[in-house]
Amino acid sequence: MKIRVHVSLKNGVLDPQGRAIHHALEGLGFQGVNDVRAGRLIEMDVADTTTDAALDEMCRKLLANQVIENFRIEKVA
Template identity: 70%
Template sequence: MKSARKARVTVSLKPGVLDPQGRAIQHALEGLGFGQVSDVRVGKVIELDVAEGTTEEQVAEMARKLLANTVIENFKVELA
């Protein structure tokens, strides 16, 4: 790959999907005295080095096919 650019895919659970990891973090924060946190949702950020000329739609296709479970997750693509 000659010249590369950065692509970032942010994956998050869809509203209404249970997030046990987020719930555990919220509970731990409450235990540490941070009672002002009412909800926590955990997601992931995937950073890719892609070839110059790679389109946002191509990265979105990568997300749909592999990086996100579109049944329960949403994703957002950003190209730098």
């Protein structure tokens, strides 16, 4: 079973990486970019028997820092 975990910073948390990307895009001449936020994408191949609870626990224990980050679990196939 293929799983994608999207980890993104919560609103209000400073995102220097996103700001650097934003600045670089403007430096390259791209217009109309209002905001950029940088996050992580973790793609996992797990056994079909893996439960949703186990996936949720992986995110809470390791993949995301819930103090400053949100995560979303997406089942691809």
